[in-house]
Amino acid sequence: MSGSVNKVILVGNLGRDPEIRTMQNGGKVANLSIATSENWRDRQTGERREKTEWHRVVVFDDRLIDVIERYVKKGAKLYLEGQLQTRKWSDQSGQERYSTEVVLQRYRGEMTMLDGRGGGGGGDDFAGGNYERDYGGAPSGGGSSGGGFGGGNAPAPGPGDLDDDIPF
Amino acid sequence: MSGSVNKVILVGNLGRDPEIRTMQNGGKVANLSIATSENWRDRQTGERREKTEWHRVVVFDDRLIDVIERYVKKGAKLYLEGQLQTRKWSDQSGQERYSTEVVLQRYRGEMTMLDGRGGGGGGDDFAGGNYERDYGGAPSGGGSSGGGFGGGNAPAPGPGDLDDDIPF
Amino acid sequence: MSGSVNKVILVGNLGRDPEIRTMQNGGKVANLSIATSENWRDRQTGERREKTEWHRVVVFDDRLIDVIERYVKKGAKLYLEGQLQTRKWSDQSGQERYSTEVVLQRYRGEMTMLDGRGGGGGGDDFAGGNYERDYGGAPSGGGSSGGGFGGGNAPAPGPGDLDDDIPF
Amino acid sequence: MSGSVNKVILVGNLGRDPEIRTMQNGGKVANLSIATSENWRDRQTGERREKTEWHRVVVFDDRLIDVIERYVKKGAKLYLEGQLQTRKWSDQSGQERYSTEVVLQRYRGEMTMLDGRGGGGGGDDFAGGNYERDYGGAPSGGGSSGGGFGGGNAPAPGPGDLDDDIPF
DNA sequence: TTTT
DNA sequence: TTTT
Numbered sequence: 001m002s003g004s005v006n007k008v009i010l011v012g013n014l015g016r017d018p019e020i021r022t023m024q025n026g027g028k029v030a031n032l033s034i035a036t037s038e039n040w041r042d043r044q045t046g047e048r049r050e051k052t053e054w055h056r057v058v059v060f061d062d063r064l065i066d067v068i069e070r071y072v073k074k075g076a077k078l079y080l081e082g083q084l085q086t087r088k089w090s091d092q093s094g095q096e097r098y099s100t101e102v103v104l105q106r107y108r109g110e111m112t113m114l115d116g117r118g119g120g121g122g123g124d125d126f127a128g129g130n131y132e133r134d135y136g137g138a139p140s141g142g143g144s145s146g147g148g149f150g151g152g153n154a155p156a157p158g159p160g161d162l163d164d165d166i167p168f
Numbered sequence: 169m170s171g172s173v174n175k176v177i178l179v180g181n182l183g184r185d186p187e188i189r190t191m192q193n194g195g196k197v198a199n200l201s202i203a204t205s206e207n208w209r210d211r212q213t214g215e216r217r218e219k220t221e222w223h224r225v226v227v228f229d230d231r232l233i234d235v236i237e238r239y240v241k242k243g244a245k246l247y248l249e250g251q252l253q254t255r256k257w258s259d260q261s262g263q264e265r266y267s268t269e270v271v272l273q274r275y276r277g278e279m280t281m282l283d284g285r286g287g288g289g290g291g292d293d294f295a296g297g298n299y300e301r302d303y304g305g306a307p308s309g310g311g312s313s314g315g316g317f318g319g320g321n322a323p324a325p326g327p328g329d330l331d332d333d334i335p336f
Numbered sequence: 337m338s339g340s341v342n343k344v345i346l347v348g349n350l351g352r353d354p355e356i357r358t359m360q361n362g363g364k365v366a367n368l369s370i371a372t373s374e375n376w377r378d379r380q381t382g383e384r385r386e387k388t389e390w391h392r393v394v395v396f397d398d399r400l401i402d403v404i405e406r407y408v409k410k411g412a413k414l415y416l417e418g419q420l421q422t423r424k425w426s427d428q429s430g431q432e433r434y435s436t437e438v439v440l441q442r443y444r445g446e447m448t449m450l451d452g453r454g455g456g457g458g459g460d461d462f463a464g465g466n467y468e469r470d471y472g473g474a475p476s477g478g479g480s481s482g483g484g485f486g487g488g489n490a491p492a493p494g495p496g497d498l499d500d501d502i503p504f
Numbered sequence: 505m506s507g508s509v510n511k512v513i514l515v516g517n518l519g520r521d522p523e524i525r526t527m528q529n530g531g532k533v534a535n536l537s538i539a540t541s542e543n544w545r546d547r548q549t550g551e552r553r554e555k556t557e558w559h560r561v562v563v564f565d566d567r568l569i570d571v572i573e574r575y576v577k578k579g580a581k582l583y584l585e586g587q588l589q590t591r592k593w594s595d596q597s598g599q600e601r602y603s604t605e606v607v608l609q610r611y612r613g614e615m616t617m618l619d620g621r622g623g624g625g626g627g628d629d630f631a632g633g634n635y636e637r638d639y640g641g642a643p644s645g646g647g648s649s650g651g652g653f654g655g656g657n658a659p660a661p662g663p664g665d666l667d668d669d670i671p672f
Numbered sequence: 673t674t675t676t
Numbered sequence: 677t678t679t680t
Binding site: 171172173249275278280281282283 | 340341352415443446448449450451
Binding site for chain 3: 507
């Protein structure tokens with residue numbers, strides 16, 4: 001189908017350490033179990049209640065997996081963006097089962113660490129967060145610049161040279 | 169847990185008409201089956217391929233369900249925003265099964281119709297789309313207004329009085 | 337227009353304490369200045385670079401503002417979800433100026449605190465994050481439940497009773 | 505900063521044809537003007553009101569610009585995902601001005617056409633929507649597969665072979 | 673102005 | 677300037 005979007009955004013904490021395996025083709029897969037929860041006051045009883053939801057997350061992006069291996073542990077708080085996928089599998093008795101996962105693939109998912117962790121180790125090429133934004137190349141060309149829409153846009157200032165003094 | 173986010177955004181088409189039921193408590197539930205898909209060219213074979221993903225969507229918001237009943241049919245293209253929920257149930261043989269759904273609840277979900285449909289049937293209080301933004305009350309208070317951040321913000325212009333002539 | 341979506345999602349840190357004012361109508365407004373940034377390695381020079389973007393955020397939701405007043409300080413990391421709005425104003429010389437802001441209104445915005453802070457000050461009815469999910473009422477009715485789609489959905493288990501033992 | 509997210513999601517219609525220019529470096533830039541709006545009933549007067557918001561969108565991704573050149577015209581409905589950027593410029597009188605835009609860069613933005621248009625012309629490599637998902641390569645490896653989390657995940661079924669018969 |  |  002054309003014209004579709006399939007996007008999941010999660011912020012939550014890992015319930016256990018990531019599980020990382022190598023596939024036959026040499027690629028890696030990381031499985032994460034992440035919890036989100038919500039609190040509310042019960043209208044009837046006035047009591048405070050909480051409901052936790054657990055999400056299966058599967059990462060197929062080797063660069064993200066590098067970061068996961070180095071920095072992501074049980075308890076870590078993550079921002080994750082991926083796609084919903086339901087896959088069929090057969091249980092031990094041969095019955096068809098379905099499992100729905102949040103899948104992160106290269107260029108189709110993002111991961112950002114939200115606690116201070118990371119950065120600790122000598123990892124030169126990863127400074128403690130937001131790996132996704134680091135895939136290479138300048139993030140921009142950024143400057144559409146120029147004044148009016150359709151006016152002569154400027155040369156392309158490049159990131160880092162224009163927004164350090166916004167007055168608010 | 170505090171500090172969590174659980175959000176799903178889907179744009180896709182309904183694979184069948186919505187199924188709407190009334191619960192014991194009088195509330196309604198709508199079940200939608202929505203497809204998203206992606207296309208890509210296979211690097212090996214050079215062939216074009218497509219993969220369709222089906223999503224179970226459950227709506228608990230009576231206002232959205234009103235709209236669904238009136239305007240949403242098989243084939244309709246929708247923007248949906250909800251939360252991931254996995255629930256346990258027992259199959260006929262007593263085995264535990266899990267099902268993951270995208271759940272829209274009041275104030276915790278959005279639905280917008282993306283084809284021209286709707287609006288057709290004299291519906292005064294719904295003009296063909298974006299029901300979510302219609303929950304009542306002015307959408308704004310809108311005007312933070314005033315010039316500088318922290319400067320004296322103005323009275324609150326209210327929606328509709330300021331953006332009809334943006335020069336781009 | 338029908339069929340439109342206007343959504344901004346930010347995760348970043350406050351560059352200064354929130355500014356909160358009371359409007360003529362008695363409602364409150366909070367102004368936040370939040371930074372996001374991205375890092376990348378320059379392909380030419382091989383140097384690491386960073387670009388910071390500052391965002392004006394305006395909150396019109398008194399419940400969120402209560403939380404902000406109590407818990408949100410300079411340096412705090414927040415998840416914010418709101419809408420883009422551009423408003424016109426006149427500078428001291430009478431010139432028309434435009435300012436674009438991320439606006440959070442009630443039921444049309446979310447805020448979640450992402451650092452351990454909050455919860456500190458005896459606040460019984462707010463436990464350190466995710467205020468948005470706390471607007472009242474059970475978050476669910478949650479249980480579509482039942483087995484098959486269209487099958488007889490169950491009574492509505494309610495949050496909190498089903499997902500503490502998902503086996504993954 | 506590490507740990508930040510800067511994301512804008514828009515669904516709306518183009519108010520005019522895209523403006524496409526070639527930069528000095530040979531890259532292209534597309535400027536789009538897209539409208540979103542919301543409707544609500546005024547609580548005081550009971551009247552229906554509508555507020556339209558206009559957004560400046562700047563696209564730096566040549567692949568998306570190819571699609572825009574071929575298929576995107578005034579009136580087109582689009583799903584767009586990009587980042588907020590505010591840039592400084594000087595007006596004719598030398599005054600500093602700021603302009604906030606939604607910027608789509610390669611691998612950091614998405615665009616999906618939401619009306620039936622496109623696909624018309626012989627465009628073999630683009631079938632009428634969702635260009636973003638077409639960047640190349642299989643979208644997956646898709647199959648984490650296997651039964652349990654941490655259990656031996658299967659070979660990687662690949663997209664397209666498993667979900668045409670999900671029973672809901 | 674934040675943060676790492 | 678769009679769209680309904």
